[in-house]
Amino acid sequence: MAKVLMKGNEALAEAAIQAGCRYYFGYPITPQNEITAYMARRMPQVGGVFLQAESEVSAINMVYGAGGAGGRVLITSSSPGISLMQEGISYIAGAEIPCVIANIMRGGPGLGGIQPSQSDYFQATKGGGHGDYKLIVLAPSTIQEMAELTAEAFNIADKYRNPVMILGDGMIGQMMEPVDFESIKKTDEILPKKTWATTGKGKRGKKNIITSLELDPQLLEKHNFDIFKKYKEAQENEIRYEMKDCKNADVILVAYGTIARIAKDVIEKAKKHKIKIGLIRPISLWPFPQEPFNKTANKTSAYLVLEMSMGQMVEDVRLSVNGRKPVYFYGRTGGMVPEVEAILNEVKNILGGVL
CATH class of the missing domain: 3.40.50.920 (Rossmann fold)
Incomplete structure (x- = not known):
């Protein structure tokens, strides 16, 4: 496949598809609207699902469902939209559901403006939602890297059963550069078996139930200790610079x-x-x-x-x-x-x- 001149937003979307993403949920907001438009056109072509939700709150909870059923799922937005998703992101992290979230940042605080910014760093890296959890956060600086890191993000999300965020900004979302998709691994080679997913009982002895609710404080503490073991592993293996x-x-x-x-x-x-x-x-x-x-x-x-x-x-x-x-x-x-x-x-x- 020859190099293709694409916007960063479009490269992110195509890379997700080539990495096996077949579920996309989102809601329009500048400066990431090209992702939504691209997915609306491409998802039906690959047998995937595109759904524009009625709000960012609805969209992130659709990610919870699709990811919990074992699908590779992407959601994208920009700063105020990501803020609306924070409760759902915490639920997803607590339930150990893999997904990829992209934030193409704009100016703030508040509604702010549509120009590029990097002022969501704290929100992304320190946990914008409630509770003890982490997102693995990747920051591309070229359009080629936008594609490669997006594809890699799905593998990382599946490896750790945790949300991974692509943190870009309006500049990298809107600028155009040639992209080579040959480096993106094909779907059938990288999809692991998700024995934890809600795909039906099958031959298992019990049903898979996915939840982030745990009313017993001792069990909830154990759950937190367990997920932080994953984060320690990520700190040992997923550092890039x-x-x-x-x-x-x-x-x-x-x-x-x-x-x-x-x-x-x-x-x-x-x-x-x-x-x-x-x-x-x-x-x-x-x-x-x-x-x-x-x-x-x-x-x-x-x-x-x-x-x-x-x-x-x-x-x-x-x-x-x-x-x-x-x-x-x-x-x-x-x-x-x-x-x-x-x-x-x-x-x-x-x-x-x-x-």
């Missing part, structure tokens, strides 16, 4: 998603000024990669975290650096995007203070 030019860097930028693309432009421009800048790009936002900070803390002067927010990932960076070097922050919010020259000036200011 990229490092660029960090070996002799005076300052290391830390950015994820589309802002990491801008950071790479800053690195190239800085070379003309004889300034050595590196980049750490977390790809898994949870579990958060601490290893690259352990590798670099004794070799760099400072870290500069770049976000389209008032500063959220910066807290995880400070925890990872653990006081070994200064951690600075530069962000734009409300749909504004950091510019290369402004970031480079921030680096110059930092170097003026630490060298």
Whole structure:
């Protein structure tokens, strides 16, 4: 299959289909509407189910049902819509149902605007709903990576019986790049047996019952301990990150998603000024990669975290650096995007203070 020029939203949708997703539930909201439109056209072609629910609350509970019956299921939305899903996401995590959730972030708080943002990081990585649970969160920075991580997300969700979130923003959802789908594994090769699913009793001795309700506090505590064993396993096996030019860097930028693309432009421009800048790009936002900070803390002067927010990932960076070097922050919010020259000036200011 030749490369196809696609929007990020469309690449996410097609990758989900090629990974075996046959159930999609959603509700229109900018800037992720291309996913809904794409799925409305493609799902009938592959024998799948597309359903536009009456609300995001309804849609996430449809995911609970389809995922509980063993289907590979996708739901997508943007910031305020994801907020409406939080109760259902907590139920799904508690019931150990695999699914993939995509948040193509927009500006906030409140209804905000339709321009790109990264201000849902806390909601995604710290648990936006109630109770003790985690989402595994992946953040692509190219359209090719959007496709590959989406397909991989279904495998991870099935492996841990847990929701996986693709965290993008309006920029990566709307921009267009060539995508090669040859790297996406085909459905029949990767679908595991789901002996826990509500597919009928069959030859089992008892029915499968899926619920997140447990009124006995001792049993509920045991359930929490059990699911956190899975999260510990994920922390050992599912960390992903990229490092660029960090070996002799005076300052290391830390950015994820589309802002990491801008950071790479800053690195190239800085070379003309004889300034050595590196980049750490977390790809898994949870579990958060601490290893690259352990590798670099004794070799760099400072870290500069770049976000389209008032500063959220910066807290995880400070925890990872653990006081070994200064951690600075530069962000734009409300749909504004950091510019290369402004970031480079921030680096110059930092170097003026630490060298």
